[in-house]
Amino acid sequence: MDKWNVLKKLGTKFKHSSRTKQGQVFFTDVTFSLIVFVIVFIFFLVLWNMYMEQLLDNVEREEMELLAFQVTDIFVNTPGAPNNWEEGADASNNIMSLGITTKDRELSPSKVQRMFALNYTELKKTLNLERYNLYLTLRHSNRTIINQTGFIPTNISTQQVSVRRLVMDGAEPREVGLILWK
Numbered sequence: 702m703d704k705w706n707v708l709k710k711l712g713t714k715f716k717h718s719s720r721t722k723q724g725q726v727f728f729t730d731v732t733f734s735l736i737v738f739v740i741v742f743i744f745f746l747v748l749w750n751m752y753m754e755q756l757l758d759n760v761e762r763e764e765m766e767l768l769a770f771q772v773t774d775i776f777v778n779t780p781g782a783p784n785n786w787e788e789g790a791d792a793s794n795n796i797m798s799l800g801i802t803t804k805d806r807e808l809s810p811s812k813v814q815r816m817f818a819l820n821y822t823e824l825k826k827t828l829n830l831e832r833y834n835l836y837l838t839l840r841h842s843n844r845t846i847i848n849q850t851g852f853i854p855t856n857i858s859t860q861q862v863s864v865r866r867l868v869m870d871g872a873e874p875r876e877v878g879l880i881l882w883k
Contacts, residue, residue: 761860761883762860762862765833765860765861765862765881766864768829768830768833768881769862769863769864769879769881770864772828772830772879773865773866773877773879774866775798775799775800776799776800776802776866776879777800777801777802777805777806777867777868777877778800778802778805778806779798779800779802780800780802780804780809780812781796781797781798781799781800781812782796782797782798782800783795783796783797786800787809787811787812787814787815787816788811796827799812799816799824799828800812801813801816802868806867806868806869807868807869808868808869808870808875810870813839817837817839817849817850819850821850821851824837824850824851830881832883833881833882833883834851834852834854834881834883835851835879835880835881835882836849836850836851836852836853836854836878836879836880836882837849837850837877837878837879838876838877838878838879839875839878840875840878841873841875841876842873842874842875842876847875851880853880854880859882859883860882860883861881861882861883862880862881863878863879864879865877865878865879866878
């Protein structure tokens with residue numbers, strides 16, 4: 702064999718061997734890149750899920766706060782609808798909104814008595830608060846309870862919102878409190 706043929710054969714073997722190694726390096730790079738991509742993608746999915754959960758909790762809490770403020774605002778600033786909703790045996794069927802005052806922040810004893818006489822389900826339905834639990838109180842200025850209805854939140858970890866409003870019962874100040882919880 703002559704010298705040129707030997708070099709030619711060695712050259713082709715060398716080139717073929719080089720291609721195989723390049724293919725192996727390419728496959729290893731692609732595999733490593735895919736593994737890194739999948740890990741980063743999973744990390745971002747977990748992070749996204751955590752933030753979405755927090756966002757939804759915040760949105761629900763803000764909705765509960767808004768509802769609690771609206772409900773207590775209607776309690777203490779309006780006589781309700783109809784104005785004489787507390788009259789009649791079937792008053793709970795005709796109530797559009799519950800107000801417990803005769804005028805701005807002046808309690809009506811008959812409306813207060815009738816509101817606290819409503820059963821829990823009727824009260825939640827009338828207030829449009831079926832999705833939540835509630836605890837409603839009327840207190841003296843020294844914080845002793847005059848009347849209450851609903852259920853006290855039992856678990857500290859439950860989401861809850863508390864709103865208190867001051868009203869007058871003749872010359873005596875009173876406090877209407879509402880706790881919404883889930």
